[in-house]
Amino acid sequence: MERTTRVGNRLLAALPPADFALLAPHLRKVPLERDAVLVRSGDWIDQLYFPCSGAxxxxxxxxxxxxxxxxxxGNESAVGLMSAISPSRSPMTAVVRVPGTALQIPPARFHAALGRSPAIADAVQILTRSMLAQFQHVAACNALHSVEARLSRWLLHIHDLSDGGDLVPLTQETLSELLGVRRTTVTHVVRALRASRALRSNRRGQLEIDRPRLEAAACECYKVMSRRIDRIVSGGAERDYTAPAGDDRQRPASPLARAAS
Known part of the structure; x- marks a missing residue:
């Protein structure tokens, strides 16, 4: 936990010091401003971002x-990391929804370090698995659960990545974009959550939540997805990279092999 606090990003904090040192000279701390677009769908990825805070x-x-x-x-993940393996266009748009900070690095610099470090290669695999887990859960949730349950899930997830107490800095327009529904639907769902007191107030650009009531309104996807991703990411810190090369008996299995499916 101490190193995560110092480095900021959990993927980077899990790297052995010598491996992190390959990246450190090229990392630049940058602000993540609310609503800033880090990369648009179809654009070439020219910077990688490792969030330290925010969403x-x-x-x-x-x-x-x-x-x-x-x-x-949030700080368990990264933006654009797959482009470090091969130059590529972004399949999605990445937008800052809760302001914070990130460590930024050019893909070429990351790729050069990747070729010299099994630990950094593992970090890419860990990120890939954690992202796939979230994509799978979100797809299933979108197909099977109500808009109210889905909104509650997103609010809890974003609240986990925020440091504003019970205030979640989201507008109804942003909620509409997150959920893929019209703003009139968002207005109806927010009204229902306020009636159940899961939302205490709906200020301009901010929602004040009652977390226990919001957890009761959310589907099971929130807890299942959060636990699964945390196991995948936390497993990356447990691998021993000190075993001699070629000695599989002393080298534990990859954290990806241990992570819950």
Whole structure:
């Protein structure tokens, strides 16, 4: 926990010091301003971001203009990491929803370190698995659960990544984008959550939540998804990279193999 606090990002904090040192000279701390677009769908990824605080939503847009969130990440994840393996265009738009800070690095610099470090390669795999877990849960939740339950799930998840007490800094327009529904639907659902007192107030640009009541309104996806992703990411800190090369008996299995499926 101490190193996570110092480094800020859990993926980077889990790296052995020598491996982190390959990246450290090229990392630059940058602010994440609310509503800032880090990369747009279809654009080439020219910077990687490792959030230290705040929340970033991955938004999928359709040709008819509709949008829906496929994931929301914080300091357990990264933006654009797959482009470090091969230059690529972003399949989604990444938007800051809760302000914070991130460590930024050019993909070429990250790729150079990746080729020299099994630990950094593992971090890429861990991120891939955690993102896939969230994509799977969100897809299932969107298909099976009510808008009210889905909104409660997103609010809890974003609240976990915020440091504003019981206030979640989201507008109804943002909620509409996250959920893939019209603003009139969001207004109706927010009204229902206020009636159940899961939401205490709906200020301009902020929602005040009652967390126990909001957890009761959310579907089981919130707790299941949170636990699964935490196991995947936390497992990355347990691997022993000191075993001699080629000695599989002394080298534990990859954290990905141990992570719950």
């Amino acid at each position: 970033i939503a991955f938004i999928m847009g359709l040709p008819n203009g509709q949008t829906v969130a496929t994931a929301v990440i």
